[in-house]
Amino acid sequence: MGGGGLTDQSQCLPLHTRALPHHTSANRVFAVVYLCAILALLYHHFLALLHTTTVVSLLFLLADAVLAFMWATAQAFRMCPTQRQVFIEHLQHVAKESDYPALDVFICTADPYKEPPISVVNTALSVMAYDYPTEKLSVYVSDDGGSQLTLFAFMGAARFATHWLPYCRKNKILERCPEAYFESNPSSWFPEADQIKLMYENMRVRVETAVKSGIISHDYINSKQELEAFIRWTDGFTSQNHPAVIQVLLECGKDEDVMGHTMPNLVYVSRGKSINLPHNFKAGALNALLRVSATMTNAPVILTLDSDMYSNDPQTPLRVLCYLLDPSMDPKLAYVQFPQIFYAINKNDIYGGEARHVFQTHPTGMDVLKGPIYLGTGGFFRRKVFFGDPSETFELKQDHLGSKSIKSREILASAHHVADCNFESQSQWGTKMGFRYGSLVEDMYTSYMLQCEGWKSIFCHPKRPAFLPQLALLKPAIINLVSFLWGMNYYYFHILGLGSLHNSWFRILHVSNPWFFLYVFLFLGAFTQDYLDFILFGGTTQNWWNNQRAWMIRGLTGFSFGSVEYLLKSLGISPYGFNVTSKVVDEEQSKRYNQGEFEFGAPSPLFLPLATAAILNLVSFPIGNHTSSQSKKP
Numbered sequence: 001m002g003g004g005g006l007t008d009q010s011q012c013l014p015l016h017t018r019a020l021p022h023h024t025s026a027n028r029v030f031a032v033v034y035l036c037a038i039l040a041l042l043y044h045h046f047l048a049l050l051h052t053t054t055v056v057s058l059l060f061l062l063a064d065a066v067l068a069f070m071w072a073t074a075q076a077f078r079m080c081p082t083q084r085q086v087f088i089e090h091l092q093h094v095a096k097e098s099d100y101p102a103l104d105v106f107i108c109t110a111d112p113y114k115e116p117p118i119s120v121v122n123t124a125l126s127v128m129a130y131d132y133p134t135e136k137l138s139v140y141v142s143d144d145g146g147s148q149l150t151l152f153a154f155m156g157a158a159r160f161a162t163h164w165l166p167y168c169r170k171n172k173i174l175e176r177c178p179e180a181y182f183e184s185n186p187s188s189w190f191p192e193a194d195q196i197k198l199m200y201e202n203m204r205v206r207v208e209t210a211v212k213s214g215i216i217s218h219d220y221i222n223s224k225q226e227l228e229a230f231i232r233w234t235d236g237f238t239s240q241n242h243p244a245v246i247q248v249l250l251e252c253g254k255d256e257d258v259m260g261h262t263m264p265n266l267v268y269v270s271r272g273k274s275i276n277l278p279h280n281f282k283a284g285a286l287n288a289l290l291r292v293s294a295t296m297t298n299a300p301v302i303l304t305l306d307s308d309m310y311s312n313d314p315q316t317p318l319r320v321l322c323y324l325l326d327p328s329m330d331p332k333l334a335y336v337q338f339p340q341i342f343y344a345i346n347k348n349d350i351y352g353g354e355a356r357h358v359f360q361t362h363p364t365g366m367d368v369l370k371g372p373i374y375l376g377t378g379g380f381f382r383r384k385v386f387f388g389d390p391s392e393t394f395e396l397k398q399d400h401l402g403s404k405s406i407k408s409r410e411i412l413a414s415a416h417h418v419a420d421c422n423f424e425s426q427s428q429w430g431t432k433m434g435f436r437y438g439s440l441v442e443d444m445y446t447s448y449m450l451q452c453e454g455w456k457s458i459f460c461h462p463k464r465p466a467f468l469p470q471l472a473l474l475k476p477a478i479i480n481l482v483s484f485l486w487g488m489n490y491y492y493f494h495i496l497g498l499g500s501l502h503n504s505w506f507r508i509l510h511v512s513n514p515w516f517f518l519y520v521f522l523f524l525g526a527f528t529q530d531y532l533d534f535i536l537f538g539g540t541t542q543n544w545w546n547n548q549r550a551w552m553i554r555g556l557t558g559f560s561f562g563s564v565e566y567l568l569k570s571l572g573i574s575p576y577g578f579n580v581t582s583k584v585v586d587e588e589q590s591k592r593y594n595q596g597e598f599e600f601g602a603p604s605p606l607f608l609p610l611a612t613a614a615i616l617n618l619v620s621f622p623i624g625n626h627t628s629s630q631s632k633k634p
C-alpha cells in the first residue's frame with residue numbers, strides 16, 4: 001500500500017492505508033444465506049407456474065425476479081468495502097512543497113437568481129484559502145448564466161480575499177468559508193475579526209442589492225479595467241447567446257494580499273454560447289474550463305466544485321497528494337472522490353435528503369472494485385485522464401505558458417478562442433476528450449466511460465468532511481437513467497428507477513401460506529441489514545426511518561417520473577434539458593424545515609401517484625383484512 005519515496009525513513013511511513021470493516025465477513029455470510037432463500041422462493045414460483053399458469057403467478061415470478069436482481073446488484077457494494085486513512089504528516093518525506101503539483105479548481109454556476117452569487121463567492125473563497133502553496137493554486141469560475149452580477153460579485157470577492165486569506169493563515173482558521181465561519185460564532189475571536197466581518201457584510205450586502213435591483217453600482221468598481229469588463233454585455237447579449245467573456249480578477253505573482261503575500265489566480269469565465277449550438281450543460285462548461293485553464297496554468301491536478309459546495313477542511317488537497325504523490329500508487333488512478341455531505345439538514349432528515357447510500361455507503365463499497373463513481377463535485381482529477389486511456393503517454397505541456405502573464409493579450413486571445421461556442425464543432429470533446437456528453441448525469445457517465453478505458457478511482461472519506469453542500473429543499477429527486485451498464489454497481493444505479501415497482505408485492509400474500517415465512521425472512525433480513533449499515537455510518541434510527549419513507553416516496557415519484565422522462569427522451573418525444581436546482585433559501589420554508597415539518601406547498605404532478613398510492617393503501621387495508629378473516633371461516 002502507501003509509502004515508498006525519497007528517504008529511507010519513508011519506506012516505513014505509509015502515506016495511506018486501507019482496511020476492511022469488521023462487519024464485512026458477516027455481510028458475506030448473510031449474502032449466501034439470503035441467496036439460498038431467494039433461490040428457494042424462485043423455485044417455489046416456478047413450481048406454482050408449472051402447476052397452474054395464471055397471470056397472478058406470472059406476475060409474482062416477474063416481481064420477485066426483479067427484486068432478486070436488484071438485491072444481487074446491491075450486494076456488490078457489500079462484498080469488499082474499504083476504509084481508508086491518510087497520513088498528511090508523512091508527506092514531507094516524499095515531496096518538498098515546491099514539488100507539489102499545481103491545482104486548478106473549477107467552480108460551476110449557471111443562474112444568479114437560483115444560485116446566489118454570494119454563495120458562489122463563498123465557495124471560491126473557501127478554496128482560495130487552502131493550505132497549499134499559493135503560487136500553485138488557481139480558481140476558475142464558470143458562469144453559464146453569463147451574468148454581470150456574478151462578475152460583479154467576484155470583483156468584490158477578489159478584493160475581500162486579500163484580507164480574508166492572510167486572516168485565515170495567520171490565525172489558523174479551520175473554517176475558511178467566510179459565511180460558515182461568521183455563522184459558527186467562533187469561540188476564539190481574533191482582534192481583526194470584527195473588521196473582517198464588517199468587510200464581509202459590506203460585500204454581501206452590495207452583491208445582494210445588485211442581484212435584487214439588477215443594477216450594478218459603479219461606485220464599487222475600482223479600476224478602469226474592471227469597468228471595461230462590463231462593456232462586453234452589449235444589447236444582444238443573453239445567457240443563451242453571447243461571445244465568451246474571460247476576466248482575470250487576480251493574478252498570482254502580481255496581486256498581493258494585505259500582508260504582501262502573493263494571491264492565487266482567480267479567473268472568471270463565461271463560455272461563448274449560441275442558440276444554434278448545443279452547450280451540453282455542465283459537462284460543456286467543465287470542458288470549456290479544461291481548455292481555458294490549459295492556456296493559462298495547465299495544472300496537472302483539477303478539482304471540480306458546484307456552486308453550493310464549500311471547502312470545510314483547508315488540508316484537503318494535501319490528503320489527495322497522499323495518493324497522487326505515492327510512488328507505489330497505481331498509475332491508472334484517475335481521480336480521488338470525496339463524499340457529498342450536507343449541512344443544515346434538520347435533526348431527523350425528514351426528506352432523507354442526505355442520500356447516505358449514494359454519497360457515502362456505495363462509494364465505500366465501490367472503492368476497491370474500480371473505484372467510486374464521480375459525484376459531480378468534490379473530485380480531484382489528474383488532467384491527463386481527459387485526453388486518453390491509461391496506456392497513452394500524455395505529456396502535459398507547460399512550456400507554452402513560459403513566464404507570460406495570464407493577462408497578456410496573447411494568452412487572453414487563445415483563452416477566448418478555446419471558449420468560443422464554435423470551438424467544439426467536429427471535435428472529440430465530449431466523446432473521447434473531457435467530460436462526456438449525452439447524459440444529464442455527466443458525472444456518473446464520465447466516470448463510467450473513464451473506468452471503461454481502464455482508469456480507476458479512490459474514495460476519500462475523512463472524519464472531518466472535506467466539503468459541505470447545501471441541501472436543496474423540496475427537490476424532486478428525479479434520477480435520469482443512463483443507457484449504458486457498468487458491472488453490478490452501475491446496474492444498481494440504472495435500476496434504481498424500478499424501485500417503485502417492488503414495494504407493493506409483499507402485501508398480496510396470505511399469512512396462512514407457509515411460504516409467507518420465507519417472505520418475512522427476506523423482507524426483515526433486507527431491512528435489518530440496511531438499518532445496521534445506516535447505523536454503522538453514523539446515522540440514527542429516526543434518520544433511517546425517514547430515509548425509508550423518503551425512498552418509498554421517491555420510488556413512486558422521482559424515480560418513476562425519471563424513468564418515464566428517460567423513455568420519452570430516448571424515443572425523441574420530449575427534449576433533453578436540465579433544470580438548475582434553486583439554492584435560494586426561503587426564510588419561512590427553512591424555518592418549517594428546521595422544525596421538522598413536511599412541506600406540501602409546491603404544486604407538482606409528483607403528488608398525484610403519491611396520493612393515489614396512499615388512498616389505495618388506505619382502502620385496501622380494511623378490505624384485505626375483511627377478506628382474509630372471511631377466508632379463515634370454514
Ligand SMILES: O=c1ccn([C@@H]2O[C@H](COP(=O)(O)OP(=O)(O)O[C@H]3O[C@H](CO)[C@@H](O)[C@H](O)[C@H]3O)[C@@H](O)[C@H]2O)c(=O)[nH]1
Pocket residue numbers: 108109110111115142144280281282285305306307308375376377440441442443444578579580581582
Ligand atoms: O447548464 C448548466 C447546468 C448546471 N450547471 C452547474 O451544475 C451544477 C449542478 O447543478 P444542480 O442544479 O445543483 O444539480 P444537482 O442535481 O444538485 O446536481 C447533482 O447532479 C448533477 C448531475 O449528475 C451533478 O453534476 C452535480 O454535481 C450533483 O450535485 C451547478 O453548480 C450548476 O451551476 C452548469 O454549470 N451549467
Ligand SMILES: [Mn+2]
Pocket residue numbers: 306308581
Ligand atoms: Mn446541486
